[in-house]
Amino acid sequence: MKSRLVAMSYSLVGVLLVCGVWALLSSVVAPDLPSPLKTWEESRLYILSPWEKRGEMDQGILRMAAYSLVRVAKGFLLAIMIGAPLGFLLGSSPVFHRMFDPTIQVLRPISPLAWLPLGLILFRQSEPAALFTIALCSMWPTVINTASGVRSIPQDYLNVARVLRLSRWKKFTNVWLPATLPYLFTGFRLSLGIAWLVIVAAEMLTGTPGVGGFLWQEYNSLIYSHILLCILTIGIVGFVLDRLMGMAEARLRSV
Amino acid sequence: MIELTGAGKSYGSRCVLRGLNLAVNEGEFVSVVGSSASGKTTLLMIACGLLPPDAGSVSISGQPVTDFAPGAAIVFQNYSLLPWLPAIENIRLAVEGAFPLWTAAQHRDQAEKYLHMVGLGTAGAKRPSELSGGMRQRVAIARAFAVEPSLLFLDEPFGALDALTRATLQQELARMCSEAARPVTTLMITNSVDEAILLSDRVFALSRGPGASLSDPVAVDIPRPRAANMIMREEAAVRIRARLFNPAPVEVAAHVHASA
Ligand SMILES: Nc1ncnc2c1ncn2[C@@H]1O[C@H](COP(=O)(O)OP(=O)(O)OP(=O)(O)O)[C@@H](O)[C@H]1O
Ligand SMILES: [Mg+2]
Numbered sequence: 001m002k003s004r005l006v007a008m009s010y011s012l013v014g015v016l017l018v019c020g021v022w023a024l025l026s027s028v029v030a031p032d033l034p035s036p037l038k039t040w041e042e043s044r045l046y047i048l049s050p051w052e053k054r055g056e057m058d059q060g061i062l063r064m065a066a067y068s069l070v071r072v073a074k075g076f077l078l079a080i081m082i083g084a085p086l087g088f089l090l091g092s093s094p095v096f097h098r099m100f101d102p103t104i105q106v107l108r109p110i111s112p113l114a115w116l117p118l119g120l121i122l123f124r125q126s127e128p129a130a131l132f133t134i135a136l137c138s139m140w141p142t143v144i145n146t147a148s149g150v151r152s153i154p155q156d157y158l159n160v161a162r163v164l165r166l167s168r169w170k171k172f173t174n175v176w177l178p179a180t181l182p183y184l185f186t187g188f189r190l191s192l193g194i195a196w197l198v199i200v201a202a203e204m205l206t207g208t209p210g211v212g213g214f215l216w217q218e219y220n221s222l223i224y225s226h227i228l229l230c231i232l233t234i235g236i237v238g239f240v241l242d243r244l245m246g247m248a249e250a251r252l253r254s255v
Numbered sequence: 256m257i258e259l260t261g262a263g264k265s266y267g268s269r270c271v272l273r274g275l276n277l278a279v280n281e282g283e284f285v286s287v288v289g290s291s292a293s294g295k296t297t298l299l300m301i302a303c304g305l306l307p308p309d310a311g312s313v314s315i316s317g318q319p320v321t322d323f324a325p326g327a328a329i330v331f332q333n334y335s336l337l338p339w340l341p342a343i344e345n346i347r348l349a350v351e352g353a354f355p356l357w358t359a360a361q362h363r364d365q366a367e368k369y370l371h372m373v374g375l376g377t378a379g380a381k382r383p384s385e386l387s388g389g390m391r392q393r394v395a396i397a398r399a400f401a402v403e404p405s406l407l408f409l410d411e412p413f414g415a416l417d418a419l420t421r422a423t424l425q426q427e428l429a430r431m432c433s434e435a436a437r438p439v440t441t442l443m444i445t446n447s448v449d450e451a452i453l454l455s456d457r458v459f460a461l462s463r464g465p466g467a468s469l470s471d472p473v474a475v476d477i478p479r480p481r482a483a484n485m486i487m488r489e490e491a492a493v494r495i496r497a498r499l500f501n502p503a504p505v506e507v508a509a510h511v512h513a514s515a
Contacts, residue, residue, distance in 0.1 A: 159305055163323050178339040
């Protein structure tokens with residue numbers, strides 16, 4: 001208990017130090033950068049009534065974050081619904097792996113900024129284009145982790161499946177899936193992280209309401225403190241998402 | 256009948272087993288005794304069809320073996336229970352695989368019957384990680400017997416147990432083998448000569464690796480039921496021990512005793 005208090009006070013000191021550097025930067029080096037105090041003054045409306053809707057692009061910060069989260073959830077679900085089966089196929093069939101691994105390695109490093117125009121051409125609408133981009137960018141960790149999870153199922157368990165004469169389906173549900181579940185979840189966590197990274201780019205380019213869209217609009221309206229508000233929100237939401245996935249993962253591993 | 260003819264296995268350039276000849280007759284209990292890392296598990300995996308040999312051939316009832324033999328069951332050295340399933344489910348899964356035509360209730364009853372038989376009637380809902388080593392061993396044995404096998408492969412089934420539990424389970428195994436619905440042809444791997452003598456009709460010794468090979472079999476002509484404490488003193492047992500490790504160097508025998 002005491003050591004946790006100490007650790008927390010250290011974190012607090014760290015945050016204060018960073019704010020100090022931020023204040024220093026804004027007053028000495030970069031006068032265009034709003035100071036912490038100014039950021040708070042200009043953002044308090046968005047923070048203190050976080051759920052209020054005043055206009056299409058003028059809404060409380062939680063509401064904006066919720067729009068983004070819903071979009072990310074859709075894209076992420078799409079990503080794992082395609083990525084997990086693909087990973088199982090890649091991990092279980094060496095032929096399949098040899099066929100598609102090079103393509104995957106080439107597609108994997110492509111930036112969301114490159115996919116988005118393609119999505120807009122394909123779907124002609126910003127919402128599906130954003131989902132397309134999120135799914136395409138974020139599914140690779142799920143694919144790759146699932147595949148490596150399948151490949152590293154201990155030989156012992158594969159032998160058990162053979163000895164017990166399990167049908168294909170039983171083998172999948174009783175051996176493969178539980179044995180790869182921890183890998184699968186590591187993949188999910190990394191995918192969700194990427195999906196959240198991509199959301200900002202997708203919303204900026206498509207101008208849809210959400211933290212990313214709001215950020216871009218406020219840049220165009222020269223309200224720089226709101227950019228900082230968005231940046232902080234993105235960071236905090238991303239952190240919370242990662243923690244939640246990490247907790248789910250830890251629970252799985254302990255089973 | 257299980258038959259290995261000139262079977263051999265190498266891992267890379269490392270030759271583990273060479274020129275194995277071994278036959279287990281219908282309904283017979285045969286043991287292979289060998290010291291640690293001599294290739295015992297490898298031998299059993301080859302005999303049961305889980306590992307293809309590099310040389311020679313394996314046949315069961317005259318048929319060449321290509322996959323895990325039908326009607327067979329195995330107890331792995333490390334139990335290999337599925338850790339995400341409760342004990343009873345581990346057994347039930349085996350029953351389902353062996354008797355696909357049965358109803359769900361029959362599967363359940365059979366699994367429970369065998370869990371009771373190994374004295375774990377109340378521990379069915381526990382996961383393997385919540386069981387002691389001896390209990391896991393019992394679940395693994397129950398899982399093997401629950402499919403009513405005609406062929407049984409055992410890899411040091413009591414290897415990780417203390418002497419007392421070991422003696423109890425040895426007697427239980429002997430009882431289950433003699434009470435089984437149909438005669439069970441059994442191949443057991445062990446590192447204990449006494450255990451082999453206690454349970455088997457014939458015993459082979461596996462020489463020390465690399466390139467381990469089998470001795471000629473020695474018949475155990477001690478009437479059943481056998482008691483562990485009698486085996487120690489029995490003259491026949493002394494003779495068998497001597498024959499098993501004759502002409503092999505005496506130090507092998509000494510080593511086996513030390514690890515038993
Ligand atoms: N999959 C494998 N790949 C490479 N080498 C292996 C493999 N399995 C076993 N070996 C080697 O083959 C030899 C025999 O192994 P094996 O497991 O058959 O021995 P064992 O007699 O069962 O040992 P123990 O008494 O410890 O159970 C060992 O030296 C081991 O390192
Ligand atoms: Mg072994």
